[in-house]
Amino acid sequence: MASPSAPRARGVWPVLLLGGLLLWAAWPWLPISRAAAPPATIVFYGFSILGDTMEQGIFPAFQKAWAAQGGTPVEFLSSFGGSGTVTNQVIMGVPAELVLLSLESDADRLADAGVVPARSWRALPHEGVVNRTPFVILVRPGNPKGIHDFADLARPGIGVVHPDPLTSGGAQWAIVAEYGAGARAAGGDPAAGERLLAGIWKNVVAQASSARAARTQFENGFGDALITYEQEALWDQARGRLRAEIVYPRRTILSEHTLVRVDHRIGPKERAAADAFTRFLWSEEAQKIFVTHGFRSVEEQWNAGNPAFGRIEEPFSIADYGGWAKAKKDIVDGVWKDRVMKVRPKP
Amino acid sequence: MSATVPIAGPRAVRPLVPVTLLLAVLLPLILMPLAAVFVFAFRGGLPAFGKALASPDAQFALRFSLLIAFATAAVNAILGTFTAYVLSRYRFPGERPLGILVNLPVAIPTVVVGTSLLLLWGPIGLLGKLLEPLGFQPMFAPAGVLLAHLFVTFPYMLGAVKPVLDEIEATYEEAAYTIGASRWQTFRWVILPTLRGGLFTGALLTFAHSLGEFGATVLVSGNLRLRTQTAPLYIFAQFEAGNVAGANAVAAVLAALSFVIFFFLLRYTTNRREA
Amino acid sequence: MAITLEKVTKRYAGTTIVDRVSLEVQTGELFVLLGASGSGKSTILRLISGLLPPDEGAIRLGGRDVTMLPPQKRDVGFVFQNYSIFRHMTVAQNIEFGLRIRGVPASERAVRREELLDLVGLGGLGSRYWSQLSGGQLQRVALARALAYRPAVLLLDEPFGALDVKIRAQLRQNLKQIQKTLGVTTILVTHDQEEGFELGQRIGVIERGRLLEVGAPEDLYAHPRSLFAATFLGAGTILVGRCRGERVELGPLTLPIPPDVPHDEGDRVRVLFRPEQVSLSADPPPPSAAVLGRGELLEESFSGSFRRVRLRLPALPGTRQLSPALPYGENALLIEAAVPADGRPIPAQAWVALENWHILRQPTPRLLVADSGDASDPALAIARPFVEALDGVATVVGIASGSSGQDELRETLGRRAREAGLDTASVRARAGDPAEQLALEQSEAPYDFLLLGDTEPALRSGKRRAAGLAEELAEGVATPILLARGAAQLPRKILICTAVGEPGKADVRAGGWLARRLGATVTLLHVSLEGRTPTPLVRAHLDRGIETLRELEVKGRATVRQAEDAIEGILAELETEAHDLVVVGGPVRGSRAPFLRGGGDSVTRQVLRRCPCSVLVVPEGSW
Secondary structure, three states: OHHHHHHHHHHHHHHHHHHHHHHHHHHHHOOOOOOOOOOEEEEEEEEOOHHHHHHHHHHHHHHHHHHHOOOOOEEEEEEEEOHHHHHHHHHHOOOOOEEEEOOHHHHHHHHHOOOOOOOHHHHOHHHHEEEEEEEEEEEOOOOOOOOOOHHHHOOOOOOEEEEOOOOOHHHHHHHHHHHHHHHHHOOOOHHHHHHHHHHHHHOEEEEEOOHHHHHHHHHOOOOOEEEEEHHHHHHHHHOOOOOOEEEOOOEEEEEEEEEEEOHHHOOHHHHHHHHHHHHHHOOHHHHHHHHHOOOEEOOHHHHHHOOOOOOOOEEEOHHHHOHHHHHHHHHHHHHHHHHHHHHOOOO | OOOOOOOOOHHHOOOHHHHHHHHHHHHHHHHHHHHHHHHHHOOOHHHHHHHHHHOHHHHHHHHHHHHHHHHHHHHHHHHHHHHHHHHHHOOOOOHHHHHHHOOHHHOOOHHHHHHHHHHHHOOOOOOHHHHHHHOOOOOOOHHHHHHHHHHHHHHHHHHHHHHHHHHOOHHHHHHHHHHOOOHHHHHHHHHHHHHHHHHHHHHHHHHHHHHHOOHHHHHHOOOOOOOOOOHHHHHHHHHHOOOHHHHHHHHHHHHHHHHHHHHHHHHHHHHHHHO | OOEEEEEEEEEEOOEEEEEEEEEEEOOOOEEEEEEOOOOOHHHHHHHHHOOOOOOEEEEEEOOEEOOOOOHHHOOEEEEOOOOOOOOOOOHHHHHHHHHHHOOOOHHHHHHHHHHHHHHOOOOOOOOOOHHHOOHHHHHHHHHHHHHOOOOOEEEEEOOOOOOOHHHHHHHHHHHHHHHHHHOOEEEEEEOOHHHHHHHOOEEEEEEOOEEEEEEOHHHHHHOOOOHHHHHHOOOOEEEEEEEEOOEEEEOOEEEEOOOOOOOOOOOEEEEEEOHHHEEEEOOOOOOOOEEEEEEEEEEEEEEOOEEEEEEEEEOOOOOEEEEOOOOOOOOEEEEEEEEEOOOOOOOOEEEEEEOOOEEOOOOOOEEEEEEOOOOOOHHHHHHHHHHHHHOOEEEEEEEEOOOOOHHHHHHHHHHHHHHOOOOOOEEEEEEOOHHHHHHHHHHHOOOOEEEEEOOOOOOOOOOOOHHHHHHHHHHHOOOOEEEEOOOOOOOOEEEEEOOOOOOOOHHHHHHHHHHHHHOOEEEEEEEEEOOOOOOHHHHHHHHHHHHHHHHOOOOEEEEEEEEOOHHHHHHHHHHHOOOOEEEEEOOOOOOOOHHHEEOOEEHHHHHHHHOOOEEEEEOOOOO
């Protein structure tokens, strides 16, 4: 008679454990634990380096400001990834309401896919550009390889960590920066631009899916140099976590980050909050938060607020190459993809 | 049944060399990486570990992963048992191809599963296109994650239950019928109790696989924090974002959970064999 | 509660597994279904229990028609060969299962369970699990489980099959006792005749899905009606003799045929004697004894109270042995005898006399119909009138060239047989060389006639014409072969082609027998070579043929033709008289009858090839 009861006694243990686990997992959803849910949510998708800035700076600030205006409480649901990845996700149908992309050509892709009307973001302030940041070079502490400009990255023996242009907006900015720096140094010679681009890409030892991921790789010890947003480096420096040196190239590009509103996804309940949030992004408060977090404001006047911003001798912008539609065709596809990658020797 | 007398012979002679060799291979291959997770998770001390776990995102990711795993195990227990029952009890044309088909998810890369689910249920997918106007959108929502996990783990449940079912002779059920038990009573009182072991194993396997599922989830979830971000997605996102401590804390919890499941699985199967 | 089966039929993939079985088992009776494995006996049990639905017929339990009821509603107890004890339940839980399903309260269940445990002798083992019991104990649990809810009917499928011999004997007695105590109507299925004899109040013998005969064990043993029952239910010798008047001739010995066995003059009659009905003596027995002859001792074996003895006797003229089977080429009789093991030596040469014997009922003629698959196959078309006229049974066989598609072939055959009106025919699907397969089929289940139809292509795979196939078969098979040609009509005028020097041979008897059953007239034809007058021998031979026909009560006349050779004479006869069936002997080889061989070809072959009407080939020794 003992045998049938024995397995039962042994079975209590796992059942208790599983039950406890289930209870804990389901706790937030149980009616007894449920706090009053915010009635409105804004689903925000952003490119990788925005993560901390939005979650720690912009969202809380807006929630406070919005509450002060007497708006209903609003909750942000956000996801951050490579600009290309985010664009793809939005095209596939993720419920994004506001999308902050690293570059305008990703916005164009959204328009091409029919997610938003073409160029609808141009109606926003500053043609949809929320903030900027120049492309810089990160090197190991003490700059052991003596890297001072893009040209140094093309030297033999230098290992470069680069985000992947297929999924990362930052990578595309970096390509235009490298090409532009080369061409401008030679008085605007496209051949010189292509030479520098090819020289740097010969040295690429690791490609990551986003600018953020590329930096994680660099931090984990890959390569001698990382081409990335200035903001990335400054934000870490501000928190004392930067274990690298920033090298400001003489000539580099200032990236411009575009906000796209997926209007048909914004429900009537959220519209007021979404509109207010859109306006808020270009407000003094938000722009100053961006500056604190290492982004350069679209209003030059606020940029003095961050003394860490480095000086760039000859900055240029995408407009210098005819905007992203043309630059993507001419430089990213025309030079990098069709020429540089074709001749790139196998490692 | 098993020999209690030590076996003399080649097995007993000088196990030192091969065992050392085995350890030398296993250590860097399996043991050390696992240890590294725990070392990194606790490098900042217990408070840092606790803090990393206490972040709302980590809490959500763990809870969400567990809930999905529970739901996957539960739904697949029913679905898998039903499929196994039909496949092992009925003879019909196309039975063999179907038997292969239901095991296919094991052979398909999970990323492909995610892609195919998106192409079917997604807003631009074949069925999703029709469903979207109705306001039903399974992808990029918990339902989509559950769907992907059911798909990916389905063969594990089937594989655990069907062999047990196949072993039950037809007369086992027939005996119950002649005694007067209805089809349902027969299933409930005669078939199901014999399946208990298979169901338990299948549920644990399903649970464990669901807990660790990444490839399909990353595509169908939309990776939305606080809404569809599972623990593995959280780990990956945090790792990519450079928050290694946060990633490791959740990774350590996941690994510990897997150990516990594995322990139960092991204990259960060895108990069975001894019985 | 009585169990009644009424013409219950079950088919599976075109094969008839249970064939029109009708049976009545009395209330409280212990009935045994006895048959070889694959005979359909277990299927009958499943049909009664409702685990299988019958295709035709009705099943009643105590007057209640349960034909369409599911097993749950039939109130039967079933003990499976493998017992199927529920492994996750204790013995007690197993036994109580039926009561639990019926919502009986726990206290009542416990009482009943203890009662049953005591009944089957497992008191105190209620808490054991499946793995803690021996085979015999498991069987008793299965029995108790099946009896717990007091079913009206108990069905046992080979309940002792999985046990060793010693336990078997004991459990048989237990079962008999329990059955008697409870008085539950019981059917037990077994392949073991000893088991059947010991347990059965009555026994039903099953062969190929048919219930051949039913009777008390002693009755079946001593007076079986069918050959199968005679051989399946115990050892013994079966000899075939010829009917002369009211007696059967076994060489010099004649035995009376009981009046209840219908018989025709010249019929083959089967005589069965069991080993214990044979007496052996060193000295010649008195003339009043039924002496079979003097034989030599071949082998003996000790089996407890008896010694089994096998003797070889010289062959008896006009007598054939059916059982035990003779080794190939053996021209003798093998007699089985049982001698009391009292230590007296058995003489090496002994006189064999019969103390008792049993004459088997005349068999139902069995037709094997070879279906070519052709839409206009006369074999299928004529089979039904033949079966009806002969009061026989038909089996339709189809032969595929490859082994694939057997099920499909079976189904087609079943359909075609039904379309041809052979609703009750069995169906066999075979694969391979047609002649070989037909010979095999014949040797597996002896048939009285082989029916072929002459169409093109002849048989499913064969490019050969049916005539060629018939020729080939006639050389290898000891069965009359009927090659049907033309209209599907029964023959009215039969022409029997005889040969000199072979009076009263198989062809005359077979043709005569057929004519009698069909009500046809017979012409005996003798062809003599041109320019020669028939010898007196021919006349005498024809007279004897007419005599044979008269004994069969068939009208016949003899005719002699002169022709270039035999086949020309036969063809000329066919032209003048509208015979619709030609009967010839089998192909004759060697020089024994040179006359019959025309132009290097036997007459048989020529007749098969050139006669426009149907042909019956009667190989030597087949009739």
